[in-house]
Amino acid sequence: MSDEAAVAPSDVGEVPSARAIRRYTAHAGNARGGANLGSVLSDVYYAVIAVGVGVLVALGAARTLRLEVHPASHVVTGWALDLSTLVAVVLVAGAGALLSVAGRLGPVGAGGAEAAWWLGLPVDRRGLLRPASLRLPVVAGLVGGVLVAVLDAGLLAESGSTVSRVAVAAAFVAAAVVLVAAAAQTTGTARRTLALTGDLVAVTALAAAAVLLVTDVQVPPPAPGWVVVAVLAVLVVGLGVLVDRRLAHIPERSLRESGSVAAQAVGAVVSLDSRELGRALTDGALPSARRRVSRLRTARGAASALVTADLVVLRRSTRHLVQLLVAALVPAIVVVVPQLASPFGVLLAVLVSGYVAASATGEGARRAEMAPVLDRLLPLEAKTVRRLRMVVPGAAMLVWSLLAFAAVGLWADRLVGWLALAVAATPVWAAAAVRAAYRSAPDWSGPLVSTPMGALPGGVAAVLARGPDVVVLGLLPVWIAILVGRTGPVFLAAQALFSVIAVLVASSIETRPLMERIMDAQENPPEKSGARR
Structure with missing residues (x-):
């Protein structure tokens, strides 16, 4: 046929x-x-x-x-x-x-x-x-x-x-x-x-x-x-x-x-x-192609290669650089507007603009969470990798903190003390950026909850809070200092302690929420040495 x-x-x-x-x-x-x-x-x-x-x-x-x-x-x-x-x-x-x-x-x-x-x-x-x-x-x-x-x-x-x-x-x-x-x-x-x-x-x-x-x-x-x-x-x-x-x-x-x-x-x-x-x-x-290729001369080992990669990602992202600049100017603008320069307004400006700036510095960690090729190839422990991912956000947020807290210092008439508090609070911003970058995705395979925004998976709020929770809890000394309008050695010591805790929390590779881990530990207690006789 x-x-x-x-x-x-x-x-x-x-x-x-x-x-x-x-x-x-x-x-x-x-x-x-x-x-x-x-x-x-x-x-x-x-x-x-x-x-x-x-x-x-x-x-x-x-x-x-x-x-x-x-x-x-x-x-x-x-x-x-x-x-x-x-x-x-x-x-x-x-x-x-x-x-x-x-x-x-x-x-x-x-x-x-x-x-x-x-x-x-x-x-x-x-x-x-x-x-x-x-x-x-x-x-x-x-x-x-x-x-x-x-x-x-x-x-x-x-x-x-x-x-x-x-x-x-x-x-x-x-x-x-x-x-x-x-x-x-x-x-x-x-x-x-x-x-x-x-x-x-x-x-x-x-x-x-x-x-x-x-x-x-x-x-x-x-x-x-x-x-x-x-x-x-x-x-x-x-x-x-x-x-x-x-x-x-x-x-x-x-x-x-x-x-x-x-x-x-x-x-x-x-x-x-x-x-x-x-x-x-x-x-x-x-751009689809770049005219200039970076030689990456600062990459001298596993740790420096990781930091260099994060730095290159931030430097090539114009959107994040503009986001950093705009966020740095927000506290300075708020403190010169008489109708907004209240303790609550200044605190809100610092927290919101600070988290926006910190999220701009964590693009390298976010890409590593999506495609962890470099993390897997380098001979580094997972916790060490996350701490190294905080170096570039920490350096960028140090500059941001000095600019933002300088405006707060002029508003509170104590410039030196606020600059010292800015340095002490810098690790919290870096920890928040890395913790938010490595958070797990919501579990859409489990039961859904009916909300005005549609059906959402259970526990989605706990997932989205990873990152902002470090800012809210890790900057409690800054909260109090802005609300009372002054700083001092007690606030600096407390903020340094909170910064160390924030870095330890962001370095953890545990993905489950704290309450889930506590409940799991209660349901499955560790066996004692004399229980197997």
């Missing part, structure tokens, strides 16, 4: 439209997913409740930080930054951060089955990519509007009409920023360029804050009128039309890479893995 006779004759139909292909793909996915209208409405209900509770908590925290009458003893002499100026700086820095994230994600992409099937079809690519091009601008607009509304209502205590105008304007600006990144992607601009541009905008905003502080120039609170909001709406629509018309010009390689990064980031968020999310955002903007 010939090959022609083996094939049944049939008529070739018309090529379906892009919309029909999208609807067929969505229908097939929904049919295999097992979701129905009731489950979708339930998820939406829980999401709205969770967002509402989060907004109320954020408003309460913002109003707690903002003091109506501030004691003069808590204001740095000769320096003051108005709260409205700080909010304006935060908004500009947030726009830069959004541009950086959009550049790292694509923002237009097609990953997985969509990239394998859609991109090769002889249909209009604009129709296939139109939902993907609108997804991120809509999400950015919603999140940006809510966050700016919380800032405006919580810190500036504006009226309801003003907050509504600011929120709508912020939503349009956030959507416009993402659409600008999408328009740049259609011209073939590399994601690394967009990410670096966003990082530069964020750093420039903080530099502008320093200039405004020195020149004593105040920026009025944002209060756009409805005319400005209408202009922003027209701008967003124009950018959307421009991006839609140029969707077919996006290279196929860019679409596949962006879709892969976005899928990796979404999977990390769903699985509550912040390490995987950081890798997705970092690797998405790394």
